Amino acid sequence: MQRRDFLKAAAGAGVLAAPRLAGAAGARVLRFVPQANFANLDPVWGTQYVVRNASLLVWDTLYGLDSGLVPRPQMCEGHERSDDGLRWDFRLRAGLRFHDGEPVRARDVVASLDRWMARDAMGQVLKSRLDALEALDDGRFRFRLRAPFPKLLLALAKPMPNLAAIMPERVAATDPFKQIGEYIGSGPMVFRRDEWVPGSRVVFARFDGYVPRPEPSDWLAGGKRMLFDRIEWQIIPDPGTAAAALQNGEVDWWETPIPDLVPLLRQSPGVRVDIADPLGNVGLLRFNQLYPPFNDVRARQAVAMVMNQADEMHAVVGSDDALWRAMPSVFTPGTPLYTEAGGEILKGPRDYTAAKARLAAAGYNGEKVVMLVATDLAITKGQSDVTADILTRLGMNVDYVATDWGTVGARRAKQDPPAKGGWNIFHTWLAGLDCALPATNIALRANGPKAWFGWPNSEEIQGLITRWYDAPDAGAEHEVAAALNRAALDFLPYVPTGFFLGYQAWRADLTGIVKAPFPVFWGVGRG
């Protein structure tokens, strides 16, 4: 081939590519960098937040939580509850359709909720009080309960995994412990499976058959009006690359910029930065309560007495004090149930002398304390480093096991003794939204073998959680929350290490970005 022929061929290839590029430029496309890799799309089987966020585009829910944490009708037109609270009748909105064109029927709802109740914690409580869930006709379904369940609407509306997403009956018939094979919902966007490159690109196309509610959008409540034809998720694992891509206009919206890069993004023309989620995150230190020393409450209290939330949070968010606050509470600051009742153990000067005495009273005698540390996650690594120092100063013999999150995830599930492959403590964090309610804060549950890793056992805490489920109004809920906070910070299923916020960043020509615990794509437009 001659040089000129080669250049002609190359130029021709460029010309041939032009229509494709023009087509892409003509479409209204939102390019989004999600918080994490996206490996599956089953709102019941997959519990990662990134799966939940994608699921909210594809699947709709019967009710949706608004920014005041109040459940509002979404797929439902409304409901009627019997005076004794044992019968709930729901009506579906007219005109709801799945992405395959089939209408949404009550029997789809029944099958979907059956699958969801097998996996979700709130769903399991609901199931334990359920006599029957039945489709009355295509547009109506009924819960018949053995005992009242005042939090029914909240359970159907909550965006915390697992999501009560409505899917076609044939799909919902899938074993809850296996993945679904068809990704068909009735949400505002269609998942383009043919364009999916796991770990790299996820494409959603606008569902023309979606009829949004007439009310203004408010988180998961109200009308979900899509202003883009396509939403393309680009998985960019490297934060530096994601920042450069946003600065260069190659992507439009980055869900979770790391604090280190925020000053750089703030200085970039054409980029906007703001807090992503007003409910933020809650750091925590979890104990294994099956083995010494933390099977003794005095050992757990000794650690809480010297826990310095400021140090923990500085290790997570750096020097930006606007990004964190202390929280002597198990409830998320700024949410309705937040209380500091009984939070004295986490307040005031840290008293190592008293803490050492408490630890000695617990019978600690220099045994190894196995601390699992996921060094691939900056949030867990930062907290762990601070805590390792605290424990050492307290006189504990810390075995700092540096590994990755995948290993921590497996090892923390083991109930073996710490010296034989088990563990004593690990750090993690929960979404602030999850810690807003006793039902969704997994670390709070204290039902022994059925509890979250660490297996705390406290009848008092469990009783108070049940009382919250049964609380008929806000006043009763606040009363239970105060008692629960006192009980939790005395018994210590975990130690809260602080409340922290994260940023989101987007191109300045985008409009309609809101602060929420998940990316709210409806209402986002350009120009």
Add this chain to the structure above:
Amino acid sequence: MLGYIVRRVLVTIPVMGVVALFVFSLLYLAPGDPAAIIAGDQASPEQIALIRASLGLDQPFLVRFGGWAWRIAHGDLGTSIFTNLPVAHMIAQRIEPTLSLMLLTLVVSLLIAVPLGVLAAARQGTAVDRAVMLFAVLGFSTPVFVIGYLLAYVFALRLDWFPVQGYMPLAGGFWPFLRALILPAATLGGIYIALIARITRASMLEVLSQDYIRTARAKGLGQRGVLFVHALKNAAVPIVTVVGLGVALLIGGAVVTESVFAIPGLGRLTVDAILRRDYPVIQGVVLLFSFAYVVINLLVDLLYTLFDPRIRY
């Protein structure tokens, strides 16, 4: 020659069998549990156990290995635990970016490194030689991700010549394809150029001291003819060996380069699968890489005969 090729191909089968057993055993022994990752934070130990059972991860080693080996023998690499997609499909999605990146890197590296090595050898001890060796040392010792960030900052963010990240398939046009790969290839090529340039120089110096080179010069052959016709061909065997061995280096470098430039290739697929403990994907990709390496070694052995007619199999 044909008999040799057939023998080598046949030998590949037990080699791959050993690799398969090794990979499977390693993953079996490695810490981590995909069921715990799938179940997420909300799960109880019972739910994790149910998921583990549904994935067949509670089966004994021999049962699991036997089932996997049987499927591999029938050309089925299995299904990803997380995406529920066939591993072969996932590899097919990712192979083009990685192959494109490696081939471009290989071609560009050879075009730059071999002349540089020859030049350094021809000008041994001069400033040119030292400059080439300095470049080689820098290329070899600078981490790939540092080179990547620097190139992206200068040529993408500041000059806006190339995109910061992403991949454009060849079907999308040659220039968009090339434009997206230039920075990643330059990043990955640094270490490869350094390696080949150093070996080329060393090999050329050895050949240039041979009697037949002196004879060639004595009979009046020009410098270019001596270097490229007589010396380079005889110095080629070690160079080809290093080029072949360096493919492993390229595979390792591709993992980092694909992450820095967000290229959806096999390197990133491997890393993602390892972090999630997606065993079928890890096993499939490692088998593929091993097979590729075996094939490259065979090609290198065959190339020896091209450059040195004395070598016969």
